[in-house]
Amino acid sequence: MAKVPRSFRLLEELEKGEKGIGDGTCSYGLADGDDIEMRVWNGTVIGPGHSVHENRIYSLKITCGENYPDAPPTVQFLTKINLPFVNPQNGNVDPSRLPVLASWRRTSTLETVLVEIRREMASSSNRKLPQPPEGSMF
Numbered sequence: 001m002a003k004v005p006r007s008f009r010l011l012e013e014l015e016k017g018e019k020g021i022g023d024g025t026c027s028y029g030l031a032d033g034d035d036i037e038m039r040v041w042n043g044t045v046i047g048p049g050h051s052v053h054e055n056r057i058y059s060l061k062i063t064c065g066e067n068y069p070d071a072p073p074t075v076q077f078l079t080k081i082n083l084p085f086v087n088p089q090n091g092n093v094d095p096s097r098l099p100v101l102a103s104w105r106r107t108s109t110l111e112t113v114l115v116e117i118r119r120e121m122a123s124s125s126n127r128k129l130p131q132p133p134e135g136s137m138f
Helices: 006-019 110-122
Strands: 026-030 040-046 057-063 074-077
Touching: 006 026, 006 110, 026 110, 040 110, 057 110
Parallel strands: none
Antiparallel strands: 026 040, 040 057, 057 074
16 A cells, blocks of 8 residues: 655645544644644643543644654643643653553554543543642643
8 A cells, every 4th residue: 555645644634634523522732833744733622521530621732753654743731730641840742651652553544543542531440530720721
C-alpha cells in the first residue's frame, strides 16, 4: 500500500477535525490557521461522566513533528489534571505511559489519541483520582 505523505494525512485530519468527530466529547484543530506545516494543534476533551472529570473541559496542545504520522505526536495538557501519564509539573504526556503513544501505529490519528486519553480518564484506576481545582492551568 502506498504511503500517504505527511501533508496529505494532516489535511485529512484537519478536515475531519473541523467537521467534528463522534459524539462531540473530543475535538481538535490547528492552533494557527496560517501554520502551513500543520505542526501545532489544539485539542479538547470533555471529561467522561460518572468520574471526577465529569463535565470538565480539558485543553491540550498536540505537536506533530516532521516524522508524523510515522512517529507519534507530542501531547501536553494545558488544563491541570492528575493522571498517571501526565507530568504534574508541566502537563506533558509521557508517551511510554499512554498505550496509544507507546505502541504508536502509522494508522493512529489525533482523534485516536484524544479518544484514548478520554478512555483512560474513565478507567477504574483513574476515574476517582483527586483533581486540581477546575479551570487551573499549567
